[in-house]
Amino acid sequence: xxxxxxxxxxxxxxxxxxxxxxxxxxxxxxxxxxxxxxxxxxxxxxxxxxxxxxxxxxxxxxxxxxxxxxxxxxxxxxxxxxxxxxxxxxxxxxxxxxxxxxxxxxxxxxxxxxxxxxxxxxxxxxxxxxxxxxxxxxxxxxxxxxxxxxxxxx
Numbered sequence: 001x002x003x004x005x006x007x008x009x010x011x012x013x014x015x016x017x018x019x020x021x022x023x024x025x026x027x028x029x030x031x032x033x034x035x036x037x038x039x040x041x042x043x044x045x046x047x048x049x050x051x052x053x054x055x056x057x058x059x060x061x062x063x064x065x066x067x068x069x070x071x072x073x074x075x076x077x078x079x080x081x082x083x084x085x086x087x088x089x090x091x092x093x094x095x096x097x098x099x100x101x102x103x104x105x106x107x108x109x110x111x112x113x114x115x116x117x118x119x120x121x122x123x124x125x126x127x128x129x130x131x132x133x134x135x136x137x138x139x140x141x142x143x144x145x146x147x148x149x150x151x152x153x154x
Contacts, residue, residue, distance in 0.1 A: 100124075
């Protein structure tokens with residue numbers, strides 16, 4: 001009986017820790033990318049460039065180190081490829097994103113130039129979430145689903 005109680009307590013503690021880690025908010029209202037460590041924030045700016053910021057465990061921005069980021073997005077028959085350069089505490093795309101309201105994105109982040117890339121795939125959906133008022137690709141609501149907000153029950 002004592003072993004069962006200890007096992008249940010350990011499971012609950014691990015679930016609590018996992019839930020706390022998932023609740024990191026993007027400092028600039030972008031999308032949190034969890035496929036890389038440190039986590040990153042993906043943000044499309046008003047001038048249609050992409051900014052990538054790396055985050056510590058508490059969600060605070062940390063300067064990029066040797067990370068290499070590439071994005072392939074848009075029309076699959078003629079994709080747009082973006083490279084990134086360091087600008088202060090962030091990486092900024094070399095080009096603007098293509099026009100469109102929902103664009104497929106393949107984001108690749110290498111922790112060092114020689115490391116294997118961590119890949120994230122999602123749709124860049126610019127519709128506004130009626131609940132949190134962020135673009136769907138960066139929706140911060142509890143009902144958020146993978147895929148840029150697809151499946152919202154608004």
